[in-house]
Amino acid sequence: MAGAEKLPIVYVRGFASDTAGIDKVVTDPFYGSTRAPPTSVSVRTTSRTSTSSRARCCACTWILVNGGQELFSASHDTIPPDSIWVHRFYDTSATTWGKKPREFRLETAAQDLLKLSRRSGRSPGRRVSIWSPSMGDLVCRCLVQKILPDLGRDPADWVAKLFTYGAPHGGITFDAGFGLLERLRDRTGINGAEIFGPERTYEYLTPCRRTHERGSGKIFRDHLGDTVSWSG
Template sequence: MRYLPIIFVRGYAGTQKDVEQTVNDPFYGFNSGSTHIRVDQKENPQKFVFESPLLRLMTDHGYQPIVDNQNVRNQIQRLSGQLHKTIWIYRFYDVTTPSFGSSSVVRQEMEEIAKGLRDLIKNVKRTTGADKVYLVAHSMGGLVCRSLIQKIYPEKGEQAVDHIDKFFTYGTPHGGIYFEVGSGLLEELRDRFQLNNSDDFGPQRMYQYLTPYVKPTDKLPNNFQLEKLQSIESAFSPNRVFSLIGTNAHDYEEALGLSRKAVGVKSDGLVQIDKAYITGSHRAYIHRAHGGRYGILNSEEGYQNLQRFLFGDIQVKLSLSNVDLKEQNKNFYQLETRVALRGLPTPIYEQAIAHYCPITQELTRTDKPVPLFTAFLIPKNSASDNNVCRYALRLALHSFTKQETNWLRDSHLDQVPLWTDYLITDVLATDGTYKAKYSWNSNDKEPVTNLNPTSESSSNVYVAYVPLPERGQRVLGQNVAVRLEISRWQ
């Protein structure tokens, strides 16, 4: 477990009123909690108190915030010896508010904000003595970080890896923001009038502030592939990036619900699901909205993914190997996944048909395993007394005929899966080696079968295969198995 200073970069403030509310908050929203979660298949609301990412980092890990005020020197002196466990808020909207003496409310350009973040990172490293920092960002804040990583650092002759250890994003529109209605007219109007820099979410501006040596006046090349917007390319390893993706459009109430209606149901209400990740990064899908009562930032699920990615000691990559689905010319298949950790009230990962994000295309590949989820585990936080980390992975395979219509919105709701089961796994790290046990819930309620490492294992990586139960093999293939790759994470 490695502790480094955390810098939080907040998201977009749509109006000047939003800017004023933001600058009134010492923590720019990182201190926002929630009291509601949705449970069961009907998504009924239930009381559940989540204190906020800021407070949980303080109580769980001993972090302390550095508040930007006149007493910052005294705060630093008081925390001497613990400066690696500090949280810094990047207050980039302060320069655009008259309440702090600004003569203009004109927004900074993305490149300027990214340069300011570079200055803050230099100051944090100098002040704390840390060699690197963790970047944590919500929404547009992730694009600010990417502009620094992909454009500003290279133009300064620097590498992001020399300053940033890990990068975590909540609901960031890595591929931009698009609308399901308007046939492109809404995007065109947004990018033409550039109200409050809203064109920062369109491909033209994203190309400019994510590409080294491209000027703000340069045009998007005609042959530019929009998928490249979600690539961090060689600027930073995607393995050190985590993209948290929201799938609950229904509960996003911004603009009286007009946002979610314009963006569509396959989103968190503002950012479409397939635009919310960096290619090759670690991902988790959680049923939270972009903001509000059921927001992604102020959620237990979000925090659990954050703390495990930043501070976890063990990495478990889960994939489905040797899938062999039948009659793919007549049927198509969708796989639902759900991951829960012992001691937690909510799943930390869920790809569901009802949430418009099941695993689909990957099931047709036969050349490599189907990625399921990467779990980051913290043994000392285990709910057991012996540091055993337990997680439960639910798999459910659904089949649809290619002649079905409206399958996504209607027929799947009452569809009974071809097969479903829970894989329950215990993982224990001892003196640099790993041990694991498993069971399928249909057979045993507790993990009882030892996993044996295969020849793919090495001194640093433990690889094992869990065969599916007989019913699972009948629908997914005789040799199908869940592949576990366990290694150290730091």
Template sequence: MPARPRYPIIYVRGYAMTKSEISETTSTPYMGLEAGSTKVRQAWDGAVSKVFFESPIVRLLKLGYSDIYRDGLQIEKGPIPPQSIIIHRYYDVADPDFGSGKVPTIEDAAKGLSDLILRVRDQVCSGGGMTRDQFRVYLVAHSMGGLVCRCFLQNAAAGSAEARKLVDKVFTYATPHNGIEMAGMNVPGFFDLWDMNNFNRGEMRKYLAIRDKNTGVNSLDGKFDPRRFFCLVGTNSKDYDVARGASRLLAGELSDGLVRIENAWVEGAPRAHVHRSHSGPYGIVNSEEGFQNLTRFLFGDVRVDGVLALDNLPLPPTTLLQKLLGKKIGYYFEVVVATRGALDFDLTRRTIANNCAMLRTRAELFDDAGALKPDARQPHLFSTFLDLSKRPEGRAEMMFTIQIAVSMITYSGEDSEANEHYVPGEYLFRDTLVISAVPPADSTASWQVGYVLADSGWSSARMTPAKGEVDEQGQPYVAIPLQNDKGFKATLRLYGSHWE
């Protein structure tokens, strides 16, 4: 199989609030991408080891990328290789040492990104590494940088159509795609101190050029394929110390310390949840979870989506059921996805403990008679990307694990007698699936997918072949039946597709 091309990466940093923060940003060559972290891991026997994350820039350099700095200067006119990392230094103009001292608007930064993409194309193609027809670029952005990318992609006045056509994929870390809320309120539009109104939904609607009021602010509005736009969502508010902890206090626990979980994704785009804070040495950008999701999305071969197709969610025993009839009943769906050998990271983690489990009410799934509704909101558990090149040498299969847990809650007041048979926190279903997928030898064959339920048996046991099915929309998937003695019954549908 011929090697797939890897395109230049343009990194777009996030928001710098004060003049001192802007000066600190512009004084670094990679504008935050160079920060790494070292943490201590202690084994059960007390042995301590250091775990190093060298920073995203160093890790990309180890994958064959290079920056465009030579002898202390940035190469702006000469040829550069296709696998180059370029920093969109849009804050330079705001530093009096480099520019006018005036902070650029989102639109200004977007126009600068458009010009930069065209310049990078000319530099790469002048070196003979790619033709102009072959050239594409990846955009990787943190926080407000993702809004700069969206402004460029969605607002026709903020750049050229020629440059927009060159964008292959977009990856955002912790971007407030639906604005920022503090103490439950969206940042006011009149609050222009330090340009904080950039995160007001009304102002966002203007610079994103979303004119239909019925279209959400977190929509790409048909201007870019959401399938090629990935959102990494942080779920750890406790490690965010900006403003001496005031930010995480105002944003609340259901956030990364600044951006609420529900506001950090684009409609229709794949996303993953990781237990990391908004920024800092232990933040979402400088994390193993972030890097693994980034590289698999940019360079991976396979996309896998998991949907839990429910048949029955059991209710507690009959004597308690009578007392629950007047209550509002809901279910939490938790999922963790990890690859084979991943000791220090998950590709996605949506759990109750991390405040990001999926919630469905019983009324969204079943009618009063207990029958599944035709339009039931079946939980879409995950979208993840896998890379065939990461398989151990000599192994044909790709392997990953999926932890699934389902629990029930009632939330319409307390009932001391309602604890008769049901213990809060009791799981309706919980197990770990080990998935083995062997790619076909050619395009005419099918994948071979097997699984083991590892919580009740060894993961090395003989794999059960997963059966191929076709869903209601005619899309093929492999079906893994899940059920237990409590009456839980569902099918995990795994949708696999070639990714390029």
């Protein structure tokens, strides 16, 4: 469309399951957002990567990965509106960086998404568009429904468009087990999958000022509604 507004795009990937799955995910600089050539996938862009190396990796696509995003942001007063940013929220939970991994928490991923949006949104208009499949949308919804409201900020001032697909907006249930499998998952938190249960979903989608309203599963389902996309 002629004259359409160009905004930076932030990619937020989906669920990686256990530590082994997380370790596999973080070896891909693009977090699965594209099928990069093997030579690119096998090399991580870190905060020590030179500007020229980063440029060779990202010049044609403006896809900025990992530490390269911080370097680019620090060295530019404005951000190209046609840039793509990868939210690498699983990095701190991986064992492959030589540091003690941090337990993954969806609210922390949403807070880090706000920080990334601040960096990538330093362009005319400041707002960003977010593209998120699967569980990535729950991270995004936590940002716009809880993190920003808790800070007293209007999500529409930060996020222009949110495109999601294949997202478990209503949680995940099983046809078998008469609810036993869901209760076991939510009680044990196996592989972090309790984020798809009603209690955790309510926690990370509800602003602090409304957490006292927690009630039955029916209230939870009404709270989620049928929303599958959001645009400001």
